[in-house]
Amino acid sequence: MYLLWHTLETILAPEQSSFWVVLPLAQLVKEPTTDPVAIFLIILTIMLIAPLLVERLRLPGVIGLILAGVIVGPHGLGMLERDSTITLLGTVGLLFLMFLGGLETGLDDLKRNAGKAITFGLATFLLPMAIGTAAMLPLGYSLLASVLIASCFASHTLVALPLLNKLGIMRTPTVTATLGATLIVNVLALLVLAVVVKANEGNLTLSFWLFLIPSLVIYTLSVLWGVPRLGRWFFKRFGHDEGAEFTFVLAAVFVTSYLASLIEVEPIVGAFLAGVAITQIIPRLSPLMNRIQFIGNTLFVPFFLISVGMLVDPLLLIREPRSLVVAGAMIGAELISKFAAAAGSARGFGWPFANGMTMFGLSAAQAAATLAAITVAFDIGLVDELAVNGIIAMILVSCVLSPLIVSRWGGKMQEQVAMADDNAPLDSPLVALGKRVLVPVANPDTENNLLQLAIILTKRVQGTLLPLHVLADGNGPISASSRMTQRQLLDTAEDIAHAANITVETVGRIDDSVAWGVIRASQERDADLLICGWKGFSTYRENFFGGVIDNIVRSATIPVLIARFPQPIKNTRRIMFALFGKQAQAADVETTLDVASTLAEELKAPLHLLHITTSAYHGNYLASLLEGKEVLLQQLQGNPIKCVSATLQPDDLLIIIASTYRRGQSVLGRLPELIVSANWDSNIIVMKFPVS
Secondary structure, three states: OHHHHHHHHHHOOOOOOHHHOOOOOHHHOOOOOOOHHHHHHHHHHHHHHHHHHHHHOOOOHHHHHHHHHHHHOOOOOOOOOOOHHHHHHHHHHHHHHHHHHHHOOOHHHHHHOHHHHHHHHHHHHHHHHHHHHHHHHHHOOOHHHHHHHHHHHHOOOOOOHHHHHHHOOOOOHHHHHHHHHHHHHHHHHHHHHHHHHHHHHOOOOHHHHHHHHHHHHHHHHHHHHHHHHHHHHHHHHHOOOHHHHHHHHHHHHHHHHHHHHHOOOOHHHHHHHHHHHHOOOOOOOOHHHHHHHHHHHHHHHHHHHHHHHHHOOOOHHHHOOOHHHHHHHHHHHHHHHHHHHHHHHHHHHOOOHHHHHHHHHHHHOOOHHHHHHHHHHHHOOOOOHHHHHHHHHHHHHHHHHHHHHHHHHHHHHHHHHHHHHHHOOOOOOOOOOOOEEEEEOOOHHHHHHHHHHHHHHHHOOOOEEEEEEEEEOOOOOOOHHHHHHHHHHHHHHHHHHHHOOOEEOOEEEEEOOHHHHHHHHHHHOOOOEEEEEOOOOOOHHHHHHOOHHHHHHHHOOOOEEEEEOOOOHHHOOEEEEEEEHHHHHOOOHHHHHHHHHHHHHHOOOOEEEEEEEOOOOOOOHHHHHOOOOOEEEEEEEOOHHHHHHHHOOOOEEEEEEOOOOOOOOOOOOHHHHHHHHHOOOOEEEEEEOOOO
16 A cells, blocks of 8 residues: 555656646636625526526536536636635525425424434444545544544535425435434534544543533424424414514524534534424425425525535646545545445335435435534644545535436436325325315405415315405495405415415405305305304304304305414414214215314324214224324213313314204304313314215
8 A cells, every 4th residue: 555655646746747737717717706796696697507507418406506616616717716705605505405404304204214214324324434434544544533534424415405305205204214314424423523523632531421412412302392382482473474484484593503503513403403393383385384495495505505516626636646546435435335324224124226226315415514524624633635635526526426316216216106196095085175275365364374274275286276355245336445455365365375386366256245255256166175264153143144154154065164263373283183973974074084184294283083972982983094094093971072172282273073053053063162162262173064
């Protein structure tokens, strides 16, 4: 090895290879741009053009952003300097990238795939550590230096994460396990960095461990417990201000990231935990989630990818030929170890080869976390410049390969998911429910929650939202103020639907009465579901002569969902579907259960089915209905009102089916009103089906 090294040093010495070093590109631009407007213009131009160009070559757009960063950076054309501004924007992009990864990883998903995430996380950490250390020791590096360099191989950055959303495989068990493994491996790699630095300084004492481990545990639990509760309080108080909601999310990301740095943990760990915490309180199909993903994927994350490209110096390997050996060893060790960990884990889990390759592609990319670690090591003199050059070369190769691998093998995973959906049983009566959802809007205070509910049920089947406002003529002309109110309500509804990327058709109508306007609009617009707001009670006059809700429900030929939301729907922590007596044998239960399951999935809330009877129930209908579903069944005997009130918790969403009624009662029956009266601050949905 020494002879090989000496031969390379003699033959490829810098003074003998200087004729190789030509920088034709850098000569085109004498000074990097300093004008802030020009800098932002160049970056935005790259964001627009680079992905389009490489996608025409059937390459992922992520590669175009990285390569564009190489071209315009200080080692290319020299148009942009990687100064504090670019570093700031790149750091924001990295934190947002990790935040988006956490946002797509709910605690329930992590719990379901915890075993696989831990297994893959340990495998993709230990194998690179072992292989990397073994590869660096023969090159003359000390044990501490070899271990630290190997930790750079172990950590990874989810550069290809934006591709998963496009492929529609973000929430598959494979990706969830990989995201969980990312958290584990990055924490372990950063712990190795901290330990090696302290060992090199001779300060690896008991006090270091007594500070780091408890503080990390307390920090993690505090974020996962505190952020959701603070978010629910904030959304409850300021839920009508969309700008404040988005600002709160950004603040949560950067506060948790900064707090992580205070306990000597990388901020990216804090950003990921913030995503895991916040995803519990933001529905996946909500306008707020759509805004977060849109801003992140189109602005912040591209900043990070461009900044990574600006770090790469392609001519460095020519100027320092000896780094070819180091870079080759690093690249080989990193790719081999990551592939072995991913392929072995996927095989052990019984997953197809495409899943293993997708895991490999996601875990192969190295970027800022790796650079941060090697920079610290270089600053304290633990590694030399050759190691830094080799790490940069490894970053370039891994960042180009990662999107290519994910794009190809993730596409095969997408085909598997599509085939599974096609082969799924189509016996659910709710398959078409939500194609065209009519939502009468009349109260600005309740409009947002009703539309959020409609969006969840509509978007899953790519349906159309139909916001409706009816003006009753009352045998007289409609005032200008009434028309203006109608227009404002419908405009607000349209904005909310567009923010959630939902097809929307607003309906403004003048009719004899509000109730008949709603019924006629539902028939004319071919609606298959009607969602109405409800105050929670009815007067004696309404019971005898019929209120708006009563008249709508009596005349509707489609299912009617009556909702009352004293609390924001996004604050829901549990879905409680209550059945009473022989309702458990009704044909409409399965439809309502599908609605409840959809809401539970999108609101990331567990679904509980509460069956209340006055005597022992021995039917097998519920057991067969719940087979294969993640539903907790609880059977109680006694008074329905008392049973529901004793079981209902704050931030629960109660779903019931309207029962029969007698003249002089609300068309929904007495039970919903009695439940609301006993639980005034609880959200409730009442399903009413037309009599067949």
